[in-house]
Amino acid sequence: MSNSLQGFDVRAATFAADVEQAFWVNFWISIVLFLSVVAPMIYFAWKYNANKVKNEDVENVTHNTALEIAWTLIPTAMLMVLFYYGYTSMQVLRTMPAESESIVVKVEGLKWQWRYEYPANANGHIHKIGGAFQKPKIDDKGKVIEKGTMGITALYVPVNTNVILEMSAPKNDVIHSFFVPAFRMKEDVVPGRTTKQWFNATEVGEYDIECAEYCGTDHSYMYSRLVVLPQKEYDAWFNSAEDTPKGNFTKTGDALLQRHGCTQCHSILTDEMKIGPSLKTRLSKEQVLHVIEKGQNKLGYDMGAMPAGLATGTDAQEIAAYVAGGLKGEKPASFAACTACHGEDGRGMGGLSPDLVGYDATLLGHVFKNGKEGMIGRMPAFPEIPEDEISAIAKYLENIGK
Amino acid sequence: MSKTYFDETHCAIGHPKSTFMQWMLTIDHKRIGIMYAAVMFTFFFVAVATAFLMRLELFAPGQQYIDGNTFNQAFTLHGVIMIFLFIVPGIPAIFGNIVMPLMIGAKDVSFPRLNWFTFWLYILGCIIAISSLWVGNGFADTGWTFYAPYSLTTGTNVIFTLVAAFVLGMASILTGLNFLVTIHRLRAPGMTFFKMPLFVWGIYATAWIQLLATPVVGITLILAIMEKYFGIGIFDPAKGGDPVLFEHLFWIYSHPAVYLMILPAFGIMSEIIPVFSRREIFGYRTIALSSASIAGIGYLVWGHHLYTSGMADIAKTVFSFLTFFVAIPTGIKFYDWIATMYKGKIVLATPMLWALGTIITFAIGGLTGVTIAMIGVDIHLQDTYYTVAHFHYAMLGGVVFLLFAGLHYWFPLVTGRMYNEPRAKIAFYLNFIGFNLLWFPMFIAGYLGMPRRYFDYLPEFQIYHQASFIGAVIFIAGLVYMFYVLIQGWVKGPKVGVNPWRATTLEWHLPSSPPPLENHSKVPYVDFDPYEYYHGEPVVKFDENMRRID
Numbered sequence: 001m002s003n004s005l006q007g008f009d010v011r012a013a014t015f016a017a018d019v020e021q022a023f024w025v026n027f028w029i030s031i032v033l034f035l036s037v038v039a040p041m042i043y044f045a046w047k048y049n050a051n052k053v054k055n056e057d058v059e060n061v062t063h064n065t066a067l068e069i070a071w072t073l074i075p076t077a078m079l080m081v082l083f084y085y086g087y088t089s090m091q092v093l094r095t096m097p098a099e100s101e102s103i104v105v106k107v108e109g110l111k112w113q114w115r116y117e118y119p120a121n122a123n124g125h126i127h128k129i130g131g132a133f134q135k136p137k138i139d140d141k142g143k144v145i146e147k148g149t150m151g152i153t154a155l156y157v158p159v160n161t162n163v164i165l166e167m168s169a170p171k172n173d174v175i176h177s178f179f180v181p182a183f184r185m186k187e188d189v190v191p192g193r194t195t196k197q198w199f200n201a202t203e204v205g206e207y208d209i210e211c212a213e214y215c216g217t218d219h220s221y222m223y224s225r226l227v228v229l230p231q232k233e234y235d236a237w238f239n240s241a242e243d244t245p246k247g248n249f250t251k252t253g254d255a256l257l258q259r260h261g262c263t264q265c266h267s268i269l270t271d272e273m274k275i276g277p278s279l280k281t282r283l284s285k286e287q288v289l290h291v292i293e294k295g296q297n298k299l300g301y302d303m304g305a306m307p308a309g310l311a312t313g314t315d316a317q318e319i320a321a322y323v324a325g326g327l328k329g330e331k332p333a334s335f336a337a338c339t340a341c342h343g344e345d346g347r348g349m350g351g352l353s354p355d356l357v358g359y360d361a362t363l364l365g366h367v368f369k370n371g372k373e374g375m376i377g378r379m380p381a382f383p384e385i386p387e388d389e390i391s392a393i394a395k396y397l398e399n400i401g402k
Numbered sequence: 403m404s405k406t407y408f409d410e411t412h413c414a415i416g417h418p419k420s421t422f423m424q425w426m427l428t429i430d431h432k433r434i435g436i437m438y439a440a441v442m443f444t445f446f447f448v449a450v451a452t453a454f455l456m457r458l459e460l461f462a463p464g465q466q467y468i469d470g471n472t473f474n475q476a477f478t479l480h481g482v483i484m485i486f487l488f489i490v491p492g493i494p495a496i497f498g499n500i501v502m503p504l505m506i507g508a509k510d511v512s513f514p515r516l517n518w519f520t521f522w523l524y525i526l527g528c529i530i531a532i533s534s535l536w537v538g539n540g541f542a543d544t545g546w547t548f549y550a551p552y553s554l555t556t557g558t559n560v561i562f563t564l565v566a567a568f569v570l571g572m573a574s575i576l577t578g579l580n581f582l583v584t585i586h587r588l589r590a591p592g593m594t595f596f597k598m599p600l601f602v603w604g605i606y607a608t609a610w611i612q613l614l615a616t617p618v619v620g621i622t623l624i625l626a627i628m629e630k631y632f633g634i635g636i637f638d639p640a641k642g643g644d645p646v647l648f649e650h651l652f653w654i655y656s657h658p659a660v661y662l663m664i665l666p667a668f669g670i671m672s673e674i675i676p677v678f679s680r681r682e683i684f685g686y687r688t689i690a691l692s693s694a695s696i697a698g699i700g701y702l703v704w705g706h707h708l709y710t711s712g713m714a715d716i717a718k719t720v721f722s723f724l725t726f727f728v729a730i731p732t733g734i735k736f737y738d739w740i741a742t743m744y745k746g747k748i749v750l751a752t753p754m755l756w757a758l759g760t761i762i763t764f765a766i767g768g769l770t771g772v773t774i775a776m777i778g779v780d781i782h783l784q785d786t787y788y789t790v791a792h793f794h795y796a797m798l799g800g801v802v803f804l805l806f807a808g809l810h811y812w813f814p815l816v817t818g819r820m821y822n823e824p825r826a827k828i829a830f831y832l833n834f835i836g837f838n839l840l841w842f843p844m845f846i847a848g849y850l851g852m853p854r855r856y857f858d859y860l861p862e863f864q865i866y867h868q869a870s871f872i873g874a875v876i877f878i879a880g881l882v883y884m885f886y887v888l889i890q891g892w893v894k895g896p897k898v899g900v901n902p903w904r905a906t907t908l909e910w911h912l913p914s915s916p917p918p919l920e921n922h923s924k925v926p927y928v929d930f931d932p933y934e935y936y937h938g939e940p941v942v943k944f945d946e947n948m949r950r951i952d
Contacts, residue, residue, distance in 0.1 A: 030769040044743035055938035059745040060682040071737040089778020174552040181851025184782040192639025195712040212785040220856035
């Protein structure tokens with residue numbers, strides 16, 4: 001069970017954008033059709049209200065061929081557009097990739113759990129994982145004492161890879177439905193049949209799996225979780241005999257920071273200063289003052305280097321305090337010296353310049369590529385860290401601050 | 403000399419003296435209609451109470467008042483009552499009985515005794531359905547769709563509900579048969595099909611669906627019963643059957659059933675709009691024929707309930723394509739109604755308010771139906787609250803709202819009295835606001851991924867459930883108030899004569915109100931269109947012998 005809403009703002013599979021587009025085309029056409037009925041209705045109810053109309057002004061208009069043709073053909077055309085979008089988005093959802101280019105996982109839905117079976121790995125081990133969601137514990141008065149948890153019931157897949165799910169249910173079971181809202185995908189799991197669906201996850205993270213076809217007592221607890229791992233993380237797990245990936249798999253970013261050895265120099269969850277600065281907070285006051293005084297030319301942003309001495313004296317002090325405080329509180333007037341490049345909110349104008357508030361993926365990318373030099377010392381470059389892992393780390397660090 | 407219920411043979415058996423027995427045995431279509439209304443609204447409130455219990459439980463995540471199994475039974479009870487006991491018999495059983503024969507100038511339906519039998523068959527079905535609350539291992543927990551193999555394996559008392567649905571289906575077939583024959587054989591002389599009021603067209607189209615589609619669900623339910631008790635292996639995969647076959651057979655009936663519900667409701671709309679716009683209806687023939695074409699195409703679209711069932715993609719495509727063609731005649735009707743208001747003299751009395759309110763709510767219900775007719779989008783929205791909100795907007799905000807519109811419109815016809823107009827308007831606004839607050843948040847929750855039939859939910863969805871709960875409270879208050887106002891009007895409202903709305907159709911040209919036994923004093927001759935107004939006044943007037951005076 002995740003803590004963020006993973007259906008609406010998350011779009012984590014290749015085809016989610018197609019479904020979304022079809023939905024919004026439909027939404028706006030619906031608004032037009034809705035208004036074409038309701039707007040004249042309200043206008044007529046006002047304009048021809050009995051209080052305003054004399055009997056002799058009432059006219060029996062019973063036909064208008066042009067208008068009738070228009071309100072038949074135009075909505076028909078609009079509906080055909082919607083059919084087309086519904087059809088094409090289905091095509092994307094239902095056109096299975098070749099099995100040779102995909103991971104094929106067998107999914108079994110049964111009362112009330114999801115089970116997953118992977119193909120044999122290099123060592124001949126077959127992962128059989130999954131299981132029931134642990135229901136929340138409730139006291140006599142109906143208060144939740146302990147939240148429900150997933151335990152180890154996750155389906156692990158690598159990012160940017162085709163995954164085909166071959167789904168079935170035991171013959172003496174009932175129909176279930178495998179629904180991943182964040183991916184916009186769903187297909188029934190029918191006893192005695194094998195149904196299929198596929199996806200290609202675009203973002204490392206965790207997503208809810210829900211049962212969408214009513215299946216009895218614990219239907220509303222038939223959750224599971226889809227964990228999208230970076231390729232290396234996935235490979236390491238898949239080739240092992242472990243049931244769950246190493247590291248804290250609920251926090252993929254944490255596992256990555258461990259693997260790349262980041263934690264040897266940086267503390268993550270505390271403010272403790274190791275060889276490098278803590279990653280819990282973005283910048284200290286001293287660091288900001290140092291950059292303002294010396295400038296910064298190592299990061300390699302297209303915007304170029306930051307010249308030294310853009311602010312001095314109390315102005316620099318004010319700015320440093322404001323930035324170190326996470327840009328909360330009253331904005332000092334002197335901060336105007338920074339906004340041209342870093343933006344009013346200090347977030348680096350969507351990757352054009354360094355983010356002053358958090359570690360966005362662009363900033364991490366530049367640091368890993370070029371290394372970094374500053375007040376505290378020199379950090380070497382780590383150019384081998386791939387992009388999907390960088391975004392996972394950025395996402396993880398972003399959430400720590402909250 | 404007017405006849406009475408005592409000295410005429412207007413009972414199915416004998417000549418009982420007591421008023422109570424005269425009602426129980428009556429074959430008079432108006433009395434039967436009133437009895438249907440009394441029983442159906444009683445069940446309606448039982449189902450509303452069940453729904454409120456579920457809303458209460460869903461107010462917060464976790465378990466508060468009922469456990470998961472009880473919740474599952476609650477939504478099954480709600481669905482079974484609302485669909486099989488209330489909305490399917492719905493408008494035809496109440497207004498089809500009371501008003502349709504009056505509209506075509508008939509003395510009764512073609513087979514009054516069959517009508518009486520049908521009513522009691524319906525009561526039998528209701529008793530069987532409800533009795534399983536106390537008999538056996540508890541009420542069914544399958545949902546009103548009885549999907550196999552769940553319904554075959556659950557330990558609850560599904561058999562009673564299946565049998566009840568079968569018996570109620572039988573009653574529905576007989577009603578349809580009776581109305582078909584009545585409309586074909588008993589129209590007043592001169593009244594061709596294109597001179598019939600549009601409500602009669604709605605009932606006519608519906609009667610065909612009742613007659614032709616209901617047997618399919620009857621067969622399906624029997625197969626399910628045989629499967630459950632004799633293990634013949636049609637739906638149960640453990641015995642070599644196919645559960646998806648059940649879904650197909652179930653929806654072959656249950657999708658046309660949706661049109662069976664809405665077409666008579668559209669008929670009520672077509673009655674109210676011209677009367678309260680004080681002018682002829684726009685596009686009479688288009689509206690009449692669109693009812694017929696909806697009834698026709700409605701048979702061919704059931705597969706849109708099965709986009710995620712594992713059905714072949716080509717079948718999904720064909721069903722989706724056909725589904726869009728049901729939307730077209732429906733849309734045309736809406737434009738015709740709006741055009742009817744153009745240059746009219748619009749009286750915003752309570753029936754008209756309900757009709758116009760329904761145009762808004764049903765437009766939302768219909769257009770969100772278009773969303774889930776789109777295959778790729780429906781794959782995401784299928785079995786979520788989006789779908790739940792959609793069909794409540796269409797069924798409650800369409801069919802039931804128009805049933806309420808008809809209740810206000812024909813109230814003076816049935817009772818001879820008038821309800822308190824300002825209070826009835828307050829009741830409408832309460833209902834309208836409560837309704838939208840209750841169901842609109844569910845569109846959002848469903849889009850975000852809230853599945854239906856969930857007893858518990860992720861904490862993210864709580865805000866939508868809470869908004870819905872507040873809406874439910876307002877809506878139920880509105881419903882109770884509306885019935886209070888109507889009952890009060892029936893008991894002590896002012897007497898208003900036979901045609902208080904200055905309407906044109908034949909049911910408003912009766913010798914007295916409430917209508918006497920055997921209706922019109924003489925058989926009228928119909929050589930005029932149903933909604934003839936000139937300068938805001940009805941054109942056709944009758945003398946006491948139902949002859950036209952110009």
